[in-house]
Amino acid sequence: MAEEIEWWEFDSAEEFIDGVVGDVTFIIESALDARGQALVAFPGGNTPKPILEKLAQAPLRWKGVTIIPTDE
Numbered sequence: 218m219a220e221e222i223e224w225w226e227f228d229s230a231e232e233f234i235d236g237v238v239g240d241v242t243f244i245i246e247s248a249l250d251a252r253g254q255a256l257v258a259f260p261g262g263n264t265p266k267p268i269l270e271k272l273a274q275a276p277l278r279w280k281g282v283t284i285i286p287t288d289e
Contacts, residue, residue: 234267234268241257
């Protein structure tokens with residue numbers, strides 16, 4: 218059975234960033250609620266910088282979050 222693909226369109230880069238941050242925040246919160254900890258991997262470089270800067274401001278229980286940097 219084929220999976221259905223979801224397509225999202227954004228009117229601006231800022232709207233895209235907000236959408237990604239909202240989704241990642243939800244995923245981290247879900248992991249924290251379920252297990253008391255979350256493990257996430259984020260790419261390095263300059264491309265994700267605006268997303269990571271905004272995500273860093275999210276009111277999460279960061280002490281329960283482990284971040285692993287990736288390369289690609």
